[in-house]
Amino acid sequence: MVDFLNGTIALFGDPLNAALFAGAVLFGLVFSIIPGLGPVTLATILLPFLAHLTAAQAIMILAVIYCIGVYGGAVSAILFNIPGGPENAPTAFDGYPMAQQGRAGKAIGAAITCSAIGGTVSAVMMMVGTAYLAQWAIRAFGPPEVFALIFFGLSVSAAVGADTVWKGFLSVCLGLLIGTIGTDPAGGMARFHFGQNYLMAGVNFIPLILGFFAISEVFIQGRSMALGIHVPPKIGIEFPSLKEFWQLKLAIFRSTMVGFFCGMLPGIGATLAAFMSYAEAVRWSRHPERFGRGEIEGVAASETANNAATGGAMIPLLALGLPGGALTAVMVGAFQMHGIEPGPMVLITSKDLVWMVFVAMFFANLCILGLGYLETRMVVHLLRIPFSLLAPTIVLVAVIGAYGVRNLLLDVWVMVIAGIIGFIMRRSGYSMAGVVLGVILGDLGESAFVKSMQLLDYDLFAFFGRPICAILIVAGFVSLGFSLRRGLKRAPAR
Amino acid sequence: MAEKTVAGGRAAWPLVAEMAVWLAIIAFMWAYSYQFDRNIRNYAWGAVGWPRGILLIMLLCAVLSFGFELAAQRRGQKLTSVWYSENEEGTDVSTGATLRIVLTFAVPLGYLWLLPRTGYFVTTPLFLVCYMFLLGQRRPRHLIGTTLGIFAVLVLMFSKWLFIPLPTGNWPGFYDISNFILVAIGSG
Numbered sequence: 001m002v003d004f005l006n007g008t009i010a011l012f013g014d015p016l017n018a019a020l021f022a023g024a025v026l027f028g029l030v031f032s033i034i035p036g037l038g039p040v041t042l043a044t045i046l047l048p049f050l051a052h053l054t055a056a057q058a059i060m061i062l063a064v065i066y067c068i069g070v071y072g073g074a075v076s077a078i079l080f081n082i083p084g085g086p087e088n089a090p091t092a093f094d095g096y097p098m099a100q101q102g103r104a105g106k107a108i109g110a111a112i113t114c115s116a117i118g119g120t121v122s123a124v125m126m127m128v129g130t131a132y133l134a135q136w137a138i139r140a141f142g143p144p145e146v147f148a149l150i151f152f153g154l155s156v157s158a159a160v161g162a163d164t165v166w167k168g169f170l171s172v173c174l175g176l177l178i179g180t181i182g183t184d185p186a187g188g189m190a191r192f193h194f195g196q197n198y199l200m201a202g203v204n205f206i207p208l209i210l211g212f213f214a215i216s217e218v219f220i221q222g223r224s225m226a227l228g229i230h231v232p233p234k235i236g237i238e239f240p241s242l243k244e245f246w247q248l249k250l251a252i253f254r255s256t257m258v259g260f261f262c263g264m265l266p267g268i269g270a271t272l273a274a275f276m277s278y279a280e281a282v283r284w285s286r287h288p289e290r291f292g293r294g295e296i297e298g299v300a301a302s303e304t305a306n307n308a309a310t311g312g313a314m315i316p317l318l319a320l321g322l323p324g325g326a327l328t329a330v331m332v333g334a335f336q337m338h339g340i341e342p343g344p345m346v347l348i349t350s351k352d353l354v355w356m357v358f359v360a361m362f363f364a365n366l367c368i369l370g371l372g373y374l375e376t377r378m379v380v381h382l383l384r385i386p387f388s389l390l391a392p393t394i395v396l397v398a399v400i401g402a403y404g405v406r407n408l409l410l411d412v413w414v415m416v417i418a419g420i421i422g423f424i425m426r427r428s429g430y431s432m433a434g435v436v437l438g439v440i441l442g443d444l445g446e447s448a449f450v451k452s453m454q455l456l457d458y459d460l461f462a463f464f465g466r467p468i469c470a471i472l473i474v475a476g477f478v479s480l481g482f483s484l485r486r487g488l489k490r491a492p493a494r
Numbered sequence: 495m496a497e498k499t500v501a502g503g504r505a506a507w508p509l510v511a512e513m514a515v516w517l518a519i520i521a522f523m524w525a526y527s528y529q530f531d532r533n534i535r536n537y538a539w540g541a542v543g544w545p546r547g548i549l550l551i552m553l554l555c556a557v558l559s560f561g562f563e564l565a566a567q568r569r570g571q572k573l574t575s576v577w578y579s580e581n582e583e584g585t586d587v588s589t590g591a592t593l594r595i596v597l598t599f600a601v602p603l604g605y606l607w608l609l610p611r612t613g614y615f616v617t618t619p620l621f622l623v624c625y626m627f628l629l630g631q632r633r634p635r636h637l638i639g640t641t642l643g644i645f646a647v648l649v650l651m652f653s654k655w656l657f658i659p660l661p662t663g664n665w666p667g668f669y670d671i672s673n674f675i676l677v678a679i680g681s682g
Contacts, residue, residue: 166556166558166559170552174552177549177552184530187534215602226598227595228591389636392621395602396648397648399605400648404656404658407659442548454536
């Protein structure tokens, strides 16, 4: 408690620190709304300037950008089906249909509140348990456990958004197959590159999600306009009621835990946290068929988890010097720039720095609540813009978002082709959520599987000799069993 | 999703086409996988193990999907809905509407094709006007005002402030125009 108070005084007692905090909140919000830019871009742009600040100020700014950035992308995901970053993609699964149904206010309200809750709770957990949790997570979770976790996440994906269970599985498999394009994780051998050097690095995820979500949506709405059956979205700025939030309590609690835990695993981070949490929300729901069609619990699960992951990700970074994702890797760079080596000693030698960062993350998550509600009152009205004016803007922003990732026009082609494929698949009852889930989890899954097989001497049954693995794999098979039972009963998935 | 009666064998052709597309993808990818079917020293199952496993699951799901949908059709049910077009029943698809649908896809593709040739700064305003017009915007004030507004914001944000090297074109003359714009905004 004393450390927390000292950190608060250090942060807000100094006008420069307070101004840097406010600036990081504001710029983090603006950058995270624009697809293809995001908090990582902002952090890398700022990195040279951070050398002129103290180490505590530099890390504090990056930590605040991290927290705010993870939330900011939810707004464009909900309003226009354009996730600001990969970690906001599951938010679009239900947030965008809610906006189309005139419940944009509820969706954004849920995103704001859940982001704030997830982020704040994880910040508290981070303050309390950094030293102990980091050691446990690293020791208990090897590649077999990570693979089992991913298998567990994928096992429920067939239930999300597709017309039938089989189409759900096909969507996920297509995503997994797209994930194999590039080089294999064991020997670095080029696969499915079709003679294109560009494809040897794999298909970048950002053009894919922009294509599957934003561009396919423009095509779908454009077709409706051509046929004269376009229905403009209703405007709704009504926020979720307390009763609605109370009904989400279990989902928020579960997603906070899932998000925090995924955040602690190096290389997993906020994106997987959001997808895993969404999958868990579907698994535990009494109405899984509602997901993908405007279920508020889907928005809550995704947004709670991705912000909860921010606190979790700081644990291996500060306690062991292991960055969990791109932005935490930039933080390692900032530490080294100031001559500090992140690791167990940093908690002792740079206690003031650590606590100022903890406090800044705590208050940044609280800021989401206030700023978010102010922002919502304004941004929901963007839906009043006629689609004829909005569509070209969406296409242009998406084009720059895809192009800006690597300054390659081929990424833009990938985005448009993904848009056309997305259009056809959505009209045929397939699940874009499933495809995206497959791409994200496939890449990580194969890497973990290869390492597991090398570790376990190619014995698949050895997974069951590790308690955490066994539990996750058995639970995954049970989920698959439920999905298959529904498929065999020949009932539509919704 | 209301159940709909689908009469006759003709209704099955979309299912057959869908199945054929999946089989073609699976067969093509499987055949292509022989290109990298080589031993890896530190991994016994090689680079093909994982993708071929996925392809086998895909094959199983595609066959089961086809089988269940066909069986449902024969029972007079339809498992797959097209939820974005539930309000399309009875829509008369005229030639004009069909042309507009084709252009909805073709205009962005044309824009992309032109982008490296004529450059972002020349092609983008044209794309904006064309696409807005295609989507039904007819008021000149909106067409011109919105185009200029969006173009100015994007150019300033991405070229001047963020220094993203947007394509400048490689056809004669277009590079010079793009360069002139970049110099004018102080980013060249």
